[in-house]
Amino acid sequence: MRSIAILGSTGSIGKQTLEVVEEQGDLNVVALSCKGNIDILEKQVRKYRPKIVCVYDERKAREFEVAVKDLDIKVTSGIEGLIEVATVKEADVVVTAVVGMLGIRPTIAAIESKKDIALANKETLVTAGHIIMPLARENGVKILPVDSEHSAIFQSLNGENYNRISKILLTASGGPFRGKKISDLKNVRVEDALNHPNWSMGRKITIDSSTLVNKGLEVMEAKWLFGVEAKQIQVLVHPQSVIHSAVEYEDGAVIAQLGTPDMRLPIQYALYYPLRRSLSGKRLDLFELGDLSFEKPDLDTFKGLSLAYEAIEKGGNMPTIFNAANEKAVAMFLDNKINYLEIIDIIQACMGEMEFIETPSLDNILETENNTYDFIGERW
DSSP states (O other): OEEEEEETTTSHHHHHHHHHHHHHOOEEEEEEEESSOHHHHHHHHHHHOOSEEEESSHHHHHHHHHHTTTSOOEEEOHHHHHHHHHTOTTOSEEEEOOOSGGGHHHHHHHHHTTOEEEEOOTHHHHHHHHHHHHHHHHHTOOEEEOSHHHHHHHHHHTTSOGGGEEEEEEEEOOGGGTTOOGGGGTTOOHHHHTOOSSOOOOHHHHHHHHHTHHHHHHHHHHHHHHTOOGGGEEEEEOTTOOEEEEEEETTSOEEEEEOOSOTHHHHHHHHHTTOOOOOOSOOOOHHHHOOOOOBOOOTTTOHHHHHHHHHHHHOTTHHHHHHHHHHHHHHHHHTTSSOTTHHHHHHHHHHHHSOOOSSOOHHHHHHHHHHHHHHHHHHO
16 A cells, blocks of 8 residues: 655645545555645544644644644644655655645655655746756656646656657647737736636636746746756647647657546556556547647737746746746735736746846755745835
8 A cells, every 4th residue: 555645735636636545545645734724634634544744834733733632643834844744754655736836845855755756846846856856866766747737748758768759749728818818818807817717726826827827837847857958848729628748759759648637637647657547537538529629829918938938948046036926926916916917027027137046056946936025025
């Protein structure tokens, strides 16, 4: 029986991971964490009985400790608590499903503890891929992608030599505003941007999908996961979300992974790799589907994607600036403090004015994040 720890168990990916656990019946949950949603966490803890949990918010952690005082469980908090969850001795695989750069240090600690990583926290590779991937190789650790697109690429590479890649075809649904122009987006409300046509995801990633910033982050992540250059990663808008991504090889052959839009599939594949297991849910019916269509992304309207490519080409701490600016801007938009189009304005301003560091250390990366937040706070 494999044992797993889940960082971010009360979020969308965390909850769907536990759905896989429930359905399969042979995964042991030994550790969980959340930011502060202790009501959901308590239900999870009473059902799966992990030995340790982390509630990142210290005040909420104290509340939670009282709520579960009848259970034999260790309750921790803060970044040290996240690291303790990520390095718990019994875990074979750590699912990193926390949002944002908060996931970097626990992921590094898990790798150093020889844990395989089911990676659902793209910011880890976006900002620190140059640190994470060599560290994983050094420790003999697998980085197993959970994002549907990266899982599709990973599956399309099985049995092939990475050196034969011509390009990666990274698909995007286009989000709720596919086909819109900038003039159409001036009065976008939060609820409009959260209305994704295909996927059920957390609030932050759903906003990122609407701006195509999420696709830019996925390009950055793919560069590190699969050892390719940004120019080898082509983004295709594919409204049906059936082809989750594909790989073109040097002989012109294209291998793709297809399926219904169900995040449980890539989660389960990462947890059981290299085995496939039965999974409930709707199967892909190509007769019912009828047609698959593809479009070029509109980089004038959805400038976040072109800015992402600029950040990749620049390298250094520029992807961190891009990511941190987006995190802060999306949070402000969700709080109705800025309008929708200002998300990209903020990213562009930060990329143009923040200090550039060519070879950032982990401390440089975390400092860049804080400095970016401060810069935005002063300007907006």
